[in-house]
Amino acid sequence: MEETGEEPPTSAVLLDHCHFSQIIFNNVEKFYIPGGDITCHYTLTQHFIPRRKDWIGIFRVGWKTTREYYTFMWATLPADLNSKSSLQQQVQFKAYYLPKDDEYYQFCYVDQDGVVRGASVPFQFRPESEEDILVV
Amino acid sequence: MEETGEEPPTSAVLLDHCHFSQIIFNNVEKFYIPGGDITCHYTLTQHFIPRRKDWIGIFRVGWKTTREYYTFMWATLPADLNSKSSLQQQVQFKAYYLPKDDEYYQFCYVDQDGVVRGASVPFQFRPESEEDILVV
Amino acid sequence: ITPLSIYTGDESMASHFALVTAYEDIKKRLKDSEKENSLLKKRIRFLEEKLLETRLSEDASSVG
Amino acid sequence: ITPLSIYTGDESMASHFALVTAYEDIKKRLKDSEKENSLLKKRIRFLEEKLLETRLSEDASSVG
Helix, strand or coil: CCCCCCCCHHHHHHCHHHHHCCEEEECCCCEECCCCCEEEEEEECCCCCCCCCCEEEEEECCCCCHHHCCEEEECCCCCCCCCHHHHEEEEEECHHHCCCCCCCEEEEEECCCCCEEEECCCEEECCCCHHHHCCC | CCCCCCCCHHHHHHCHHHHHCCEEEECCCCEECCCCCEEEEEEECCCCCCCCCCEEEEEECCCCCHHHCCEEEECCCCCCCCCHHHHEEEEEECHHHCCCCCCCEEEEEECCCCCEEEECCCEEECCCCHHHHCCC | CCCCCCCCHHHHHHHHHHHHHHHHHHHHHHHHHHHHHHHHHHHHHHHHHHHHHHHHHHHHHHHC | CCCCCCCCHHHHHHHHHHHHHHHHHHHHHHHHHHHHHHHHHHHHHHHHHHHHHHHHHHHHHHHC
8 A cells, every 4th residue: 555656647546546435434524513522423334444553633624644643532433334234333432632723634544554534624622603604 | 866766755755846846936816817818927936947948838737747737838038047037937828728628737847857846725616616815 | 542544656646536526625615605696796785775765665654 | 847846744744734824814804705795785775675775766756
C-alpha cells in the first residue's frame, strides 16, 4: 500500500475509492449543540472486518496526518459479524472532549494498521441560528 | 523533493508552504461570464525565477494530478526580472477553450519540471444571478 | 493509550480523500444557501411592493 | 505541444494544497452566504410585520 513516488499518476487515481469508503457514516448532523454529547453512527460495508484497535477520530477538515485527530474513540466490535444488524454501529463522544470552536470537523475511521477506511461529511459545533427556522 | 513514504508525518506538514505559494494569483473573480475571454493575473514572489516551459492551467477543483488540466497557457516570460513591474504578469484564456459547466475551477502555476508553484481561489463560469444585486 | 496512526504514502491520499468528501458537501451547502438567498430576495421584493401598494391605497382612501 | 507534468510524490501534496486553498475560500463564502441569509430573514420578518400593521390600521380607518 506504500506509494514510492515512482509510480505513474494513474495508479494514484485508480487506487482511490477502494478502501476509503469501507465505512459509511450515517445521519451526520450539520450542527451539533455545543456542550452536548454526540453519537456517531456508521455502517460497515459488506467485506470489511473490524479489528480490536480500530478507532474513530474527530478531525478538523483539512487534516494531513491521522495523528492530528482532535479526539478519538475505539470502534465498537460487533458481537456477530454475520448478523445484519452488526453492520450498523455507533460510538458516543462525550461533550467534554469535543472541540469548542465553530470550525468544520469530520469523523474518520482508522483501522489498527493506521489506514483510513472512511470519512464523513463535515459538521460544526454551534447552535443553528433561530432565523434559519423561517421557511420560504 | 520526493516523498518516499518512509518519512515521519511532520516533514510532510513542514514542507508545505515553501514552494506552493511562490506564485500568487490576483483579482480572481467569483464568476466569469460564460462565452467571454478571461485574464489571469498573477504575481511572481521575490525569489521565483520563471522558465520558458512554465505553464498555467485551469483545473477543476479536486484535481489529483497536473495532467488533469482542463486547458493551459504558457506562462509569460518577463522581459527583465530585475524590474519591479515584471513581477506582475497576466495571461489570457480564450473563451473557446474554457469549461462550459458551472463547476468550480482554479488556476495553478506549474513549472517546467512539473512542480506546482501556486493555486488560486476557485471560480465558476456563470452569470451572477440578478437577484444578488439587491443590497440588504 | 493512544490509537495507532502510522504514516504511509497512502496517508496523503487518505487526507485528500477526506478533504474531497468535506469539500463536496460544503460546495453543495453553498449552492443551497445561494439558492435560498435568491428566493429570500424575491420574497423581499414582493413584500416591499405589497407594502408600497397598501400604503398608496391607504393614502388614497384617506384623501377620498 | 503539451506542457510537462511529471508525477512526483510531491504532486499529491500539491493537489492537497490546491484543494485546501479552494476549500478555505468556499467555506468563507458559505459563512458569508449564511450570514446574508440571516439578515434577509430578519428583513422579511420586519416587512411582514409592517405589512400586517398597515393593513390593520387600514381596516381600522375604514371601519372608523
